[in-house]
Amino acid sequence: MIIIIDFGSQTTHLISRRLREISIDTMIVEPEEFFEKTQNNTINGVILSGGPGDVYKSDALTIDAKLFEMNIPVLGICYGEQVIAEILGGSVKPGTKKEYGPAELKIIKSSPLFNFCHPEQREGSIESMDSSASPQNDNATQPSSTVEIPKSISVWMNHGDEVEKVPNGFTAIGVTDTIPFAAIADEERKIYGIQFHPEVVHTQFGLQILKNFAVICGLEPKDQPITKEFIEKQILDIKDSVGGHNVIGALSGGVDSSIACLMVHRAIGDQFTAVYIDSGLMRTGETEELKKVFSDTYKMKVLIVDAQKEFIDNLKGITYPEQKRKIIGKTFIDVLEREAEKFNATFLVQGTIYPDVIESAGSKHAKNIKSHHNVGGLPKDMKVMLLEPLRNFYKDEVRTIGTLLKLPKSVTHRHPFPGPGLAIRIIGEVTEEKLSIVRRVDKIVRDEISAAGLDDTLWQVFAVFTGIKTTGVRGDNRAYGETIAIRAVESLDVMSSNFAKLNWDLLEKISVRIVTEVTEANRVVYDITNKPPGTVEWE
Numbered sequence: 001m002i003i004i005i006d007f008g009s010q011t012t013h014l015i016s017r018r019l020r021e022i023s024i025d026t027m028i029v030e031p032e033e034f035f036e037k038t039q040n041n042t043i044n045g046v047i048l049s050g051g052p053g054d055v056y057k058s059d060a061l062t063i064d065a066k067l068f069e070m071n072i073p074v075l076g077i078c079y080g081e082q083v084i085a086e087i088l089g090g091s092v093k094p095g096t097k098k099e100y101g102p103a104e105l106k107i108i109k110s111s112p113l114f115n116f117c118h119p120e121q122r123e124g125s126i127e128s129m130d131s132s133a134s135p136q137n138d139n140a141t142q143p144s145s146t147v148e149i150p151k152s153i154s155v156w157m158n159h160g161d162e163v164e165k166v167p168n169g170f171t172a173i174g175v176t177d178t179i180p181f182a183a184i185a186d187e188e189r190k191i192y193g194i195q196f197h198p199e200v201v202h203t204q205f206g207l208q209i210l211k212n213f214a215v216i217c218g219l220e221p222k223d224q225p226i227t228k229e230f231i232e233k234q235i236l237d238i239k240d241s242v243g244g245h246n247v248i249g250a251l252s253g254g255v256d257s258s259i260a261c262l263m264v265h266r267a268i269g270d271q272f273t274a275v276y277i278d279s280g281l282m283r284t285g286e287t288e289e290l291k292k293v294f295s296d297t298y299k300m301k302v303l304i305v306d307a308q309k310e311f312i313d314n315l316k317g318i319t320y321p322e323q324k325r326k327i328i329g330k331t332f333i334d335v336l337e338r339e340a341e342k343f344n345a346t347f348l349v350q351g352t353i354y355p356d357v358i359e360s361a362g363s364k365h366a367k368n369i370k371s372h373h374n375v376g377g378l379p380k381d382m383k384v385m386l387l388e389p390l391r392n393f394y395k396d397e398v399r400t401i402g403t404l405l406k407l408p409k410s411v412t413h414r415h416p417f418p419g420p421g422l423a424i425r426i427i428g429e430v431t432e433e434k435l436s437i438v439r440r441v442d443k444i445v446r447d448e449i450s451a452a453g454l455d456d457t458l459w460q461v462f463a464v465f466t467g468i469k470t471t472g473v474r475g476d477n478r479a480y481g482e483t484i485a486i487r488a489v490e491s492l493d494v495m496s497s498n499f500a501k502l503n504w505d506l507l508e509k510i511s512v513r514i515v516t517e518v519t520e521a522n523r524v525v526y527d528i529t530n531k532p533p534g535t536v537e538w539e
């Protein structure tokens, strides 16, 4: 297996997930427990993850230099590359230019790490790169002849520091306009460092680079998609763990909770009741739609609880996003626990997916970005046990599971909607009035996007009540009204995303409709921030 040492990157688990996609076993360990936890494993290679620290600081996370005497291939990603440089005698400095987002990597030296990474070259092609430095020349997925070095590939960066000097034995194999050591290698010892993130889908040939590393480790990567059998096994597991107990599920109507609840419904039928809490933080028409789909079509037992007043009361005067999230999470749980008691339920199903876990600091060294309410807000003394069938999956995998369960596209490919609902799309205190504004605006935005046929190309599209009042002019009079932001993003797994380059005419149409139909609003702005450094939601 390949051991992933976690220095706290938001995407550490994504590395593991990518390797799982190509049938490579992994184990994620903290740096301080690497030797202890892995002593009984066959280690074929080690990946050092990224992380939020600065390697040159005295309290920086690091790894015992003995790792590099074990004679196994090592790949350092981002902070991991810097750890390699720092430990083996190179140096790292704060970058003069920080890079967050896309960059062009020029591959300046052939390396087995970059096999098949030529934009015009496909795997299996005989025209692949020189791999003379690799010992696995006879492997079927290895290249056979020396050809031109690839031009450049697009990679995803997320760093402030950079390698200043490489250790002895290392050479640069890739550069960007900003950094000279974007990729480094000691081919003899099979130690590699890359400043960019191959695990993120925005890195072109990212999966290929991880495949190449697996091959360098002497492993045989092969594609392993999620299958029907795999899901059937998950459903059987749910049935086994639940036994004869009653289960309730928190159903929000979003992709994750819908698929999680449907999996449990398939496993235990009427032993399961889905509880939909109407928090008053939902979008227009949501409650009615949910009733139609789940009760009528799937014959699921669905209980609708009207808790609007409780939520609004609890949110009174609260402006700080994290506090909002925690309060909403707690209110959800309070309501659910009350319902669970009525049902004598032992288990509570939640649609938690992996990014919710990692973004709530689910890994020891990861920094908390947001307490996603279905993770961070849970009380320690919960009376029900959690059942989270999707906890280890990313959104695109969840959609695949839904499709294999033969769920319609309207469920599997719905745009995600966050647990805390519109509350985190209202900057500042949540009030009925602001909710009404954002609801009306959001409907206009979504209707226009659907009419333009863009639902499938966007990950998410929504409106934000920014809380900024600006001056305008209406009918020759001065107006002083709200600023609405529109956010539309493209993404695959939401660990990274791009703002969508929507057509100007479409944006204009949306803007005109908003300021005409929602009179409280007099200005519309478009959010052009990628993730990172932005997040999808504003709060």
Ligand code: XMP
Residues within 6 Å of the ligand: 325, 356, 359, 370, 371, 372, 373, 374, 416, 417, 418, 419, 420, 460, 494, 531, 534, 535, 536, 537, 538, 539
């Ligand atoms: P961010 O804003 O973290 O969002 O880039 C990533 C994805 O997660 C959704 N999101 C949430 N989902 N509970 C959820 O169930 C939450 O608290 C939450 N916050 C963000 C967001 O809509 C996007 O799809």
